[in-house]
Amino acid sequence: MRVDEKPIYEGTFTVTGGNFDNAGEVSSNIKSVLKRMGLSRDVVRKASLVAYESEINIVSYARKGMIRLRVVPESILIEAIDEGQGIADIELAMQPGYSTATDKIREMGFGAGMGLCNIKSFSDTFLISSEVGKGTYLKMIIKTNNRSLNS
Amino acid sequence: MDLASIVKALNLKVKSGEDKLNTEVRGGYTGDLLSDVMANSKEGDLWVTRQVHQNIVAVATLKDHAGIVLVQGSEPAKDTLEKAMKEGIPILISDLSGFETAGRIYNLLSKKTA
Numbered sequence: 249m250r251v252d253e254k255p256i257y258e259g260t261f262t263v264t265g266g267n268f269d270n271a272g273e274v275s276s277n278i279k280s281v282l283k284r285m286g287l288s289r290d291v292v293r294k295a296s297l298v299a300y301e302s303e304i305n306i307v308s309y310a311r312k313g314m315i316r317l318r319v320v321p322e323s324i325l326i327e328a329i330d331e332g333q334g335i336a337d338i339e340l341a342m343q344p345g346y347s348t349a350t351d352k353i354r355e356m357g358f359g360a361g362m363g364l365c366n367i368k369s370f371s372d373t374f375l376i377s378s379e380v381g382k383g384t385y386l387k388m389i390i391k392t393n394n395r396s397l398n399s
Numbered sequence: 400m401d402l403a404s405i406v407k408a409l410n411l412k413v414k415s416g417e418d419k420l421n422t423e424v425r426g427g428y429t430g431d432l433l434s435d436v437m438a439n440s441k442e443g444d445l446w447v448t449r450q451v452h453q454n455i456v457a458v459a460t461l462k463d464h465a466g467i468v469l470v471q472g473s474e475p476a477k478d479t480l481e482k483a484m485k486e487g488i489p490i491l492i493s494d495l496s497g498f499e500t501a502g503r504i505y506n507l508l509s510k511k512t513a
């Protein structure tokens with residue numbers, strides 16, 4: 249993605265840690281935005297998953313955070329930025345099945361330890377960095393394979 | 400096969416989405432782990448689960464599922480039902496176990512396409 253490129257869409261969505269009642273709402277909004285732009289079903293499907301798993305991780309493990317969405321004709325950039333406990337061992341956290349989810353979180357169907365792996369496999373570019381006690385940053389790019397979007 | 404035919408064949412209780420029963424069911428998926436369902440279920444699937452928390456509505460909406468079937472007679476939580484009505488997601492209740500519910504839906508769908 250060129251930095252100077254004018255985006256067709258740019259938006260920031262705030263996510264509140266610990267609030268499972270509205271969990272998924274940000275991802276639903278992101279999905280609606282992308283659908284309206286006329287992106288292909290496959291691209292919308294990938295971006296929705298990436299947004300959802302990022303959102304749920306912020307709700308589950310951080311105090312607060314936000315998801316930034318930036319769309320240019322060639323790609324969708326999704327960034328998840330949070331203030332929270334951070335991840336001590338990223339390699340371990342990325343392993344399928346690894347989870348520190350509490351019983352309360354598991355009761356709602358989360359905590360399979362698959363979220364980050366799925367984010368990685370559904371995006372074309374995936375970057376993660378984290379600082380313990382500070383927060384976590386995820387950057388995902390999904391190619392649109394589409395040059396004629398409705399703005 | 401439409402949702403109404405499955406509701407009738409399995410005698411499912413319709414809790415929400417009464418007006419969506421003409422939706423075409425393209426397949427099914429069984430799972431209680433939301434990240435698994437997010438990654439592996441498909442658009443048009445009928446999702447069989449024992450989860451009743453309102454997060455199931457967000458998953459079904461994001462994945463464009465045909466509906467959600469709760470098993471073993473489990474009722475959806477109050478918030479779940481309210482959200483499902485708002486989003487127009489059919490929530491159905493089966494008195495059978497997850498295994499039997501999925502098995503019967505599978506048979507109905509494969510008969511139709513065979």
Ligand SMILES: Nc1ncnc2c1ncn2[C@@H]1O[C@H](COP(=O)(O)OP(=O)(O)OP(=O)(O)O)[C@@H](O)[C@H]1O
Binds near residue numbers: 301333342349365
């Ligand atoms: N934003 C975050 N802040 C702090 N820790 C995180 C964050 N995201 C993930 N983690 C840590 O990484 C682990 C693995 O995350 P991942 O999303 O892969 O699985 P999960 O959330 O435990 O379960 P699932 O996503 O399958 O419901 C988490 O259990 C948690 O310990």
Ligand SMILES: [Mg+2]
Binds near residue numbers: 301305362363364
């Ligand atoms: Mg997760």
